[in-house]
Structure formats: structure tokens, C-alpha cells
Amino acid sequence: MLTNKGKYGLKAMLFLARLEPGDSAMGAEIASANNIPKKFLDAILLELRNAGMVRSKKGPGGGYALSRHPRDIRIGHIIRTLDGPLAPLACASKSAYVPCQDCQDLESCSVRITMSKVRDAMSDILDGMSLHDMIVFGRAPNADLMYNI
Template sequence: MLSQKAKYALRALLMLAELPEDDLVMIADIAERENVPRKFLEAILVDLRKRGLLDSRRGKNGGYRLARPAAAISFGEVIRIVDGPLAPLPCASRSSFRPCEDCTDAETCSVRWLMQRVRDATADILDNCSLEDGLKHRRATGTLPGEETAAATA
């Protein structure tokens, strides 16, 4: 199951993907627009910066922006950074394999076999959907967050 932390990370990254490459956005602005607790968002953005998804600058004109084009950041990459492996069981994980305590033979376990298929299907979808794809979906299905306010005041 996707954690709330991963959902917040994806929402923040999608917001940053909407902006021109050089625009920096302050944490407070992201938190307000995406309805994310600021302290929680700060920790998420620091992790994403450390992992190379974000650039940041301190100071009055500082903020965050994507470190790579939105097309080069997949949902799968973000979820792995925030939540860890995609496998539903540790025995089905490629990067964090750990046999189940009650399993007598991981190689012949039918539950593991099925969970590996689930992992592969999940990874295929998430790794082949970029922030740019998510942004295209947002645009195709309605206004972007914040646009409804601008339209109402125009």
C-alpha cells in the first residue's frame, strides 16, 4: 500500500513539474497548495533532494525545483525512494530479499511466485509512468490545483 508520505511526495513533485524549469517554489507554497503539513513536507523534500530529484536554494528567493526533467522521473523511482521496495513481500523483493520466517523453500513457494508477478506488474506500470505523464493526466482531466482560484478571480 502506498504511504501518505509517498502520496505527498508525488503531489509536491507534480506541482513542481507544472512550473518552468528555472522557477523555485518555497516549501510553504507547496504545502499550502497541495494541502500537505509543512513539517512533514520539509522532511520529504530533503530526502528527495539528497536522492537527486530536487535542487534547492536557500534564502529570500530560494526554494525547490526539479533537478531533472519531469519526463525523466518515474513514479516508481519516487515511491522506492520514499517507501522502499515495491514488492508486497520481502521474499519477492529484488533489492531487499528476505525469506519469510515460516517458509521452508523460497524457490518452490507459490505465494512468493505470485508476489513476484505482482511486483513485476507493479514495477512495469510505475517505472513507465513519469511525472510528465501524470501532469498530462492532470491537464486532461481538469484544472490544475490553484487554477480554479485564478479562474474565479479573472
């Protein structure tokens, strides 16, 4: 499940993606426009900056901006940066695998196999979608057809 941190991060990134090239936005502006607590947003933007998706500049004319074109930033990368692995269970994760203590047979565990399929489906959609796609997807009346949803 997407946490508030992940949801707010997506909203902030979409806000920045909609800026004119060369423009930036102050954290307070992003927070106000998206109803995000400013202090929480500051921590989120710091993580996104550390992951190389956002750049910041202090002083007059400063603020936050995307560090790359919105077509080059994948939604899956944003969510993993803020919320961690996409898998609903640790035993179904590719990047943070942890076996379940109660599992008798890892290879035939129907719960793990099903959650691995859920992880793969989520990953296919989120890693295949850029910020730019998300903006277009949000505007298009039949956008779900673009991704066979």
C-alpha cells in the same frame, strides 16, 4: 501500499513539475497547495533532494525546483526513495529480499511467486511512467489506454 509519505512526495513532485521552467516554490506554498503538513513535507523534500530529484536554494528567489526535466524522473524512483521497495512482501523483493521464516520451499511458494508478479507489474508501470506522463495521464480522458491499464 503507498504510504502518506509516498503520496505526499508524489504530490509535491507534481506541483514542482507544473512550475514554469526556472521557477521555484517555497515549502510552505507546496504544503498549503497540497494540504501536506509542512514539517513532514520538509523531511520528504530533503530525501528527494538527497536522491538528486529536487534542488533547493535559500534566500530571496529561493525554494524548491526539480533538478531534472519531468520526463527524466520516474515515478518508481520517487516511490522507492520515499517508501522503499515496491514488493508487497520482503521475500518478493529484488532489492531488499528477506526470506520468510515460515516458508518451507522458496521455489514453489505460491504466495512469493504471486507477490513477485505483483511487484513486476507495479514496477513495469511505475518505472515506465515519468512525472510528465503522470501530469498528462491525469488530464487525458482516455489516458488509461496509453498504459493498457
